[in-house]
Amino acid sequence: MxxxxxxxxxxxxxxxxxxxxxxxxxxxxxxxxxxxxxxxxxxxxxxxxxxxxxxxxxxxxxxxxxxxxxxxxxxxxxxxxxxxxxxxxxxxxxxxxxxxxxxxxxxxxxxxxxxxxxxxxxxxxxxxxxxxxxxxxxxxxxxxxFRHPDARGEVARLIASCRLFPERAHLVGAYALGKAQRVMKLLREAGWDRPIWIHGALEKITHFYQQQGTDLGAIEKVTAAERAERAGDIIICPPGQLNDLWSRKFPDPVTAFASGWMRVRARARQRGVELPLVISxxxxxxxxxxxxxxxxxxxxxxxxxxxxxxxxxxxxxxxxxxxxxxxxxxxxxxxxxxxxxxx
Amino acid sequence: MNAFAQLLDALAYEPSRNNKLRLLKDYFSRMPDPERGYGLAAMTGALSFTHAKPAVIRALIAERTDPVLFEMSYDYVGDLSETVALMWPAPRQERRNVAAPTLSEVVHGLHEADKHSLPALLASWLDDLDETGRWALLKLITGGLRIGVSARLAKTAVAGLGALAPNEIEEVWHGLIPPYLDLFAWVEGREAKPMARHPAPFRTPMLAHALVETECARLDPAEFVAEWKWDGIRVQAVTGTSAEGARVLRLYSRTGEDISASFPDLVAMLADEHFGDVAVDGELLILREGRVEPFSVLQQRLNRKTVSAKHVAQFPAHMRAYDLLSENGEDLRALPFVQRRERLEAFVARVAHPKLDLSQRVSFTTWEDLAAARRDPACAGAGVDAEAIEGVMMKRADSIYVPGRPKGLWYKWKRDPFNIDAVLMYAQRGHGKRSSFYSDYTFGVWRGEELVPVGKAYFGFTDEELKKLDKYVRNHTRNRFGPVRELDFSREQGLVLEVAFEGLNRSTRHKSGVAMRFPRVARIRWDKPARDADQLATLEALLDAPSRTATKAQPLPEKM
Structure with missing residues (x-):
């Protein structure tokens, strides 16, 4: 046939x-x-x-x-x-x-x-x-x-960066469905126990994952007024928000992006990413x-x-x-x- | 090697100087000797490996991968080291048992390997390293780190381990060799300062503060000596004799970089037997037929690793001496300026070399006299060289030579910048802290009914002004070309920027035919209609003007 x-x-x-x-x-x-x-x-x-x-x-x-x-x-x-x-x-x-x-x-x-x-x-x-x-x-x-490293190692690098720059906010660009929740869960497995903050665009899907039985720990929506207080925190947002006006109010943000494309340095640089996370x-x-x-x-x-x-x-x-x-x-x-x- | 690779990787993405310093300090404090010393050597360009050439790497990858897949991948990635690092068919990290090589092992291994043993050695390392490690190794051996870290920044981070100023490291640097055990021991307070064993060491230069004009009232003109501030590059020429009796001749930039190789004509001068062992502080200029050429001409000799004889003949280098720091083993830096000046004058006269002369003193009695000289150097003794003068230097007659930028001893009083009113034409986003802000501006002036771009400015405005400019750009975009926004500009519409700049040169690269030196936004003229911005003819007149007094330059507060 x-x-x-x-x-x-x-x-x-x-x-x-x-x-x-x-x-x-x-x-x-x-x-x-x-x-x-x-x-x-x-x-x-x-x-x-x-x-x-x-x-x-x-x-x-x-x-x-x-x-x-x-x-x-x-x-x-x-x-x-x-x-x-x-x-x-x-x-x-x-x-x-x-x-x-x-x-x-x-x-x-x-x-x-x-x-x-x-x-x-x-x-x-x-x-x-x-x-x-x-x-x-x-x-x-x-x-x-494209040979993706272990995502757990990438999350460990994110946590190490949070330790090195405790006075800065870490903004992680991740697709709203799947990637964002995977990063959250990997952070929990790596022992990150502070609340994980999210952009409003991630709220519905993340809530759905939680309803379906994925334990993501404390997930908080970041409000416009509180952005300046997010030093030392991890905030997950849609990738498009990384270079948007929205990201400016965070304290000296480190921009991270979780994507398989981050494997190639030029791609990461073109997007202005400071902490590329090869998570695909x-x-x-x-x-x-x-x-x-x-x-x-x-x-x-x-x-x-x-x-x-x-x-x-x-x-x-x-x-x-x-x-x-x-x-x-x-x-x-x-x-x-x-x-x-x-x- | 993996820790070093991770550092390079992080540095390559980090735009901020302060955060780069943090990353470097973290590495230097965390890593043991001699590993960190070799890391420092790699970043300061102190390592070179003769046999490791891109051809070796290409041959290794060709043995291991399908050539069609390699070409597709190389085409996509666009960087040989990175393509090889990513494609290298190594066992996956989690299944690997071997310890990755340390940076020290790599450095020693590369020095000991010959042409024949190198490929197998490289291959075994590439097998044992992860992707980032392979990338760093390949970058290291092919000599192109390109991670946006200067030697100076790396040394600054090392100085930060203790409570040292970066200049203190520069002073001993040229006598040190990798892996710098003595340097780290000194910085961490475990051992005494390493002896400056270099026979022709660099000495941190003394720098001037910009004069705030209101300060003149407090200063007594009788206590000061004035010289022209030449628009060349500040250099230090040092001659010495090694323990073996060989002559050592060095030309350093003001940051301590050895630039001897770029100026063989000046190094040849230093070989003159009348020099003795000296350290001379001065300005490097291009002199043709006794006339000092403007900076744009000097620029054509800068940043070249090697220079051709033709180039040297076309742009002959010259040294104008400001100060004498050391003579035949005697450190003169603790002497008052006037005494050093006497020694300098005697030295220059004794050498009597055509490529070396004295920086002339500008005579004055009152500050008004000096202001007049500054306004019109041509009439105050500089003659045809006036174009290459940036302003005047004021030095206290009793000032000792203090490395760094001490307060109250030396002042630079730069000439007023030129300024023009130009229309904002294009804007692009900035980097680092300014990423997402439209902070790079291209501006233009009128040529008839048309605006022609004449330059680009990235600074000169406050953070508050930047926010307003950014908002203006977002609200007045007419077109987008990739990252560039074209703004609404016409005779009726558009934002006028008052742009200050230091000089103007003819340029074949720019549509307008002129190129500005050091342009910045002096003021935002929200009030001024675009049609009232300057004409290109105004700029062209500057090109031909013999002296700045003929231009419409207005005084501006010093921004230095």
Whole structure:
């Protein structure tokens, strides 16, 4: 069988003709499967939406309860029949509720990774390797220079900086969904016991994580009037706020940014970041290659990111690989802009 | 090596000088000897490794990675050391058992390695280090740290470990060698000051305070001697004899940097047998046909590691002597200025070298006399050299030579700056504390109906004024080009800035054809309509003016 019988690429996104569903469509469609709640993957305005309960809840939080006409929650591992296909959602380790989607038919099995990572993250279920014939993978960090260090070490550097500069505020730019809560949880695990302060844009999602049972300790929203009193504190905000007027009132702020892009010095410098924290919710190069091998897939489709390098790598190993050059998915950075307006 | 790497990494991102100092002090106080000494050596440029070339690194990575993936990665990252550091297929940190090499091991290893053993040695270190460690190692051996830390800043941090002034370190620096055990022992109060063993040591120069004009009333003109303040670079020429009997000739900048290599013509002068062992304080100028060239000409000889014979012939360096600090083993710094001046005059006469002359005294009886000389140096004895004069120096006749900037002994009385009214055209965000504020301003003047940019200013305003300027920029943006905002300017609209500057040169690089020296915002003219800003012709007239008295320069408070 060929992968293209089960899945094709259309302007609206990946489409499965047999089940008549789109996966993470970038336009409004009648039927959609959504991998996770980030705004470039989960858009409002579809007819029927199938996703994990957490992803549906996050979409409702962001777009309001009327974000689609009909929704159906599917738990991890639960199998749903769609026009003769078995559809199931499996943990992707990206953010809370994030899933890979498996489509299984009589001719074979396709796994669409969505965004995923293999690194340690105490705020979501860990990635599950699924054997398949064809693997559709993201490649946001698909260059061998992206090899993420242990996020716990990065958080230790943040805490060390707080100790060295106790009279300054530490502003940490982090995406509102996932990254922010992961940083909070890692700070707690590293023993940071002061309240963690957040920008208002992070409030709804963080509250949702807490409701879902993630213990983040004392989280306080920082008010405009109190900004000057935040010396020695860690404040988490959307990345766009780091260079905004909003950040000025903090005492001599150290600007930190938690992102996989911080691995490359020039990128960090261009953004004026003083403390780059290489903390990514995407697979790095090594894990990307390892995952491709572990799935046993002989056909690899690369959806977004640095496709050329990973396609080259696959072909050198005799795997049939195709770049999809899909547009409309963020590389984290454009996503950042969307997240700020979110709350 | 990992601690040093983390320091370099943090320094590279830290924009503030004070915070860089904090990071450096933290490192120097935390790290043991000799590790910190080699760290200091790396940052002061005291280390060099002959065999480690970029080609060696390229060869190592080529053996280990797919060439297509390497090219894609290099293209993305844009820096060889960083690409190799990131791509190096080392075992992951958490699975690594070997202790990473220390900086001392690296320094010793590199000195002992030859061309053949180096690649394997480097590879084993790259395996044992983490990404930041690899990046720092590769930067270190290829000699391009580029972390925004000057040698001076590193020494200042070391001085801060004890209660020393940075100048005290400069005085002994040229006799010290890595890893500076004696220096750290002295700074931490464990041992006596290291002997300045250097046969031609640097001596911290004496600097002047800017004169506040109202102070003149308190000062007695009879107690002072005046000289021209030349617009060159302050240097110290030192000659000595080593223990082995070799002549040691040095030219230092005012911060103690050895700039001998950039001025072989002056070093050749120092080799003259009449010099003896001396330390001469003076100004380095370019003299052509007996005439002092303006600073813009001197600039063409600065910041060059090596100079061609042609360059030397085209821009011949000259030293104008201000002071004599030491002569044949005798320290003259404790003598009053007038006595040192006598010794200096005798010395210059004895040497009688065409590349060395005396700084002329400016005669005056009253402060009014001196003010007149300052206003018009050409008529007060400076003649055609007036253009290269920045003002006058006032030195107490009885002043001993005190390193640093002592109060009440020497004053500089700079000439009034030029100033023009220009229109704010473009603005860009600043850095560090000013990041997010629009604090870099490009301004222009009228050429007919059109505004042409003539310069850029980043300072001269208070924090309160900056907030207002920033708000103005945000509210009057017409266009954005990346980080640059173009403002609304026309004859009817626009903000006028009074810009002060020290000099003007012709420039082929700027559209307006002129380049300003040291421009800053003197006043914000909220009241002045844009159409009343100055014309380019006003600036062009300055270029051709023989003396500043012909210009419309108005007195401004000293901002130095």
């Amino acid at each position: 060929a992968l293209s019988d089960l899945l094709t690429l259309t302007p609206a996104g990946l489409y499965c003709p047999q089940a008549d569903v789109y996966i993470d469509p970038v336009r409004s469609v009648p039927r959609a499967l959504i991998t996770h709640g980030h705004s470039d993957h989960a858009r409002a305005g579809h007819g029927a939406v199938l996703a994990t309960p957490e992803t549906l809840a996050i979409m409702a939080l962001r777009y309001g309860e009327a974000f689609c006409d009909a929704r159906q929650p599917v738990a991890y591992g639960e199998v749903v029949g769609l026009s003769g296909l078995e559809v199931s959602f499996h943990p992707a380790g990206h953010v809370l509720g994030s899933a890979q989607i498996r489509l299984r038919g009589p001719y074979g099995c396709v796994v669409i990774s969505g965004d995923y990572k293999r690194a340690y993250d105490p705020t979501c279920a860990p990635f599950e390797v699924l054997r398949c014939d064809a693997f559709v993978t993201e490649a946001t960090f698909g260059l061998p220079v 919710d995407h697979v790095d190069w090594d894990d990307l290659c390892a995952t491709i091998v572990e799935t046993g897939a002989s056909e690899i489709w690369v959806t977004h990111g640095a496709e050329d390098a990973i396609v080259h790598w696959c072909r050198a190993r005799g795997l049939d690989a195709q770049p999809l050059h899909m547009i409309g998915y963020g590389d984290d950075e454009s996503e950042a802009a969307a997240e700020v307006t979110d709350a």
